Amino acid sequence: MxxxxxxxxxxxxxxxxxxxxxxxxxxxxxxxxxxxxxxxxxxxxxxxxxxxxxxxxxxxxxxxxxxxxxxxxxxxxxxxxxxxxxxxxxxxxxxxxxxxxxxxxxxxxxxxxCFAEAMLGHGKNYQRVFFITISTGLGGALVVNHSLKESPHEIGHTPYTFQGQTKFFEYFASGNGLSNLAKIYGLEIQNSYQFFKLVENNNTLALKTYEAWLQIMNDFLLFIKEHYHPDIYTFTGGVFNSKEVFWNDLIAHHQDLNLQVCYFDQxxxxxxxxxxxxxxxxx
The missing domain is CATH 3.30.420.40 (ATPase, nucleotide binding domain)
Structure with a gap:
């Protein structure tokens, strides 16, 4: 054998x-x-x-x-x-x-x-599969017809302006970026897990930060939709250890998009x- x-x-x-x-x-x-x-x-x-x-x-x-x-x-x-x-x-x-x-x-x-999701996971029956990871950083990739040739370069570093600060999406929306975002609202956090616990407990400053984060993620997804036209979006990353807090809200903001947690998760x-x-x- x-x-x-x-x-x-x-x-x-x-x-x-x-x-x-x-x-x-x-x-x-x-x-x-x-x-x-x-x-x-x-x-x-x-x-x-x-x-x-x-x-x-x-x-x-x-x-x-x-x-x-x-x-x-x-x-x-x-x-x-x-x-x-x-x-x-x-x-x-x-x-x-x-x-x-x-x-x-x-x-x-x-x-x-993204290759795993497109070849073996939730995207295997779709032509255009976009993968997003929200962890220490914010990243993404595109597989078109099982090929990575059209995948974007460091999409999390796309320039983005929020409340007069021109940085990039990752600076505000990643796991580490949540600390930067929270500071704008006068909130100090150690990590994303702590942040989403504060959201669960209805901390006022955390809730304000959370609404801003959802808006930034909304803009990020709209940017991807307009430039890459995915059939499906799959998500994972360390921040998804807290997905029970935010996932339903994210879907509710984007009922026109096919959003899925990665088949292979972490x-x-x-x-x-x-x-x-x-x-x-x-x-």
Missing amino acids: KDKRIVISVDIGGTNSRFALIDENFQIVKSLTHPTVLYKKDEFVNSIVESIREICSNSDDVVAISLGIPGPIGNKGHVIDLPNIHIQDIPLGEILSKEFKLPVFIRNDAEMA NAGLIGAACYAFTSLDN
Whole structure:
């Protein structure tokens, strides 16, 4: 009996990074999570190498390494910039290829997650699938007819003006951005989980911030609708740990749009990276 192929799938986040062995049935065989190293380039790279070594130490069926990275990627898996990790210019594809002697696939993390939703998840029966992640940052990607060729570049960094401040959507609407938004209303928060707990408890300042956040998300979705014309929008990210607070309100603001929580939820990035690797190897 032929052994199943395994991909080492990696989802780098602004807070934590996840590593998994995923088989051809897209089952997670093994996984681990480590805090993401910030600011220090060499330590960041070493942490990825050591985590890959750790997770594949007893597997002889690994055929590729595939990573989703929260930033723009150049040729040969060259990481151009990781805004929320505060590191730039890493020839990560070459480093990993040399270290592990395996094919290495690297794309933006939102693109990898979108690929999972378009190929295997809620978007598999649609032509234009838009994926949105609301976590440390705010990201998005587009798959058209199972291709990432038309996917936007760092959509969360699209310029946006709110109450006279011209920043970008991510600055106000991401998990970290909620802290910036809350300050406008005189509210100090530590993280999005705390913020949505305050909303649940009807804190006056939190409710004002929440209404502003819904409006900003409304503008973000309208921007996507006008420029990319998705058939379906799928969502995930760390902020969705509090989705019971806001999801119904978000849907109510957009009854004309097909909004869905990701089929793979928090595993969309890992599954997408594996799916992208298997698809690339087979083509």
